[in-house]
Amino acid sequence: MKLTKERIVDAGMAVFAEVGYQNLSMRQVADRLDTHAGSLYYHVRGKDELLALMADRVCRRAYDAGTQALAGLPPAAAWQEQVEAQATALRLSIKEHPGGAQLLAESPGTLSTGALSLMERLLRTLLDAGLPAGHCGIAADTLLSHVTGFVLQEQNQPAAPPAVTPELHAELRERFPLLMGPSMPHLSQDEKFTRSLRLLCAGFATLVEAR
Numbered sequence: 001m002k003l004t005k006e007r008i009v010d011a012g013m014a015v016f017a018e019v020g021y022q023n024l025s026m027r028q029v030a031d032r033l034d035t036h037a038g039s040l041y042y043h044v045r046g047k048d049e050l051l052a053l054m055a056d057r058v059c060r061r062a063y064d065a066g067t068q069a070l071a072g073l074p075p076a077a078a079w080q081e082q083v084e085a086q087a088t089a090l091r092l093s094i095k096e097h098p099g100g101a102q103l104l105a106e107s108p109g110t111l112s113t114g115a116l117s118l119m120e121r122l123l124r125t126l127l128d129a130g131l132p133a134g135h136c137g138i139a140a141d142t143l144l145s146h147v148t149g150f151v152l153q154e155q156n157q158p159a160a161p162p163a164v165t166p167e168l169h170a171e172l173r174e175r176f177p178l179l180m181g182p183s184m185p186h187l188s189q190d191e192k193f194t195r196s197l198r199l200l201c202a203g204f205a206t207l208v209e210a211r
Contacts, residue, residue: 003035005043009057012050017098052112055103059114062093079129080201083143086122087197090147101151119144130208139204146200150193
């Protein structure tokens with residue numbers, strides 16, 4: 001098959017999923033494509049550009065997913081619902097790619113237009129909601145950082161939870177009564193994510209009300 005930038009990005013994503021950010025190399029990508037590393041440089045200048053292209057692909061797909069989520073809301077949807085739709089679509093989209101959260105986290109340094117589009121739309125949502133302009137950048141960055149961190153935790157969860165004996169559980173509950181006690185709800189990841197978004201939006205809403 002003809003070597004193209006799209007095929008190189010495909011191979012880069014596959015290698016990234018296997019070896020991670022630090023261990024990705026152009027040689028490994030070339031091996032995946034059954035070609036010489038030198039031939040890649042006709043299309044991609046090096047690892048940094050390849051990572052930027054990979055991050056941009058993840059962000060663009062996430063942006064498109066957010067567009068669909070927003071289109072599914074009723075016309076009179078509150079700004080909190082719009083924020084939740086964008087953040088939820090972003091989480092689900094980057095979870096589809098092993099390492100997607102890490103690519104998203106690195107995307108500002110590559111000036112990914114896909115990542116900038118995500119930030120621009122979120123800023124517009126917050127500005128239209130009446131959040132003071134001076135707070136919008138921090139609010140949008142906090143939301144994106146929260147999504148990224150949440151998915152990083154999800155993607156790095158052990159395959160099986162550690163074994164906890166009744167004795168260990170009793171000891172932990174005695175040492176950490178708030179964390180291990182009945183007042184701490186046991187939520188699914190989806191429910192935990194939704195509640196965390198709503199807590200953030202509740203905080204942002206106090207700034208809107210204070211204007």
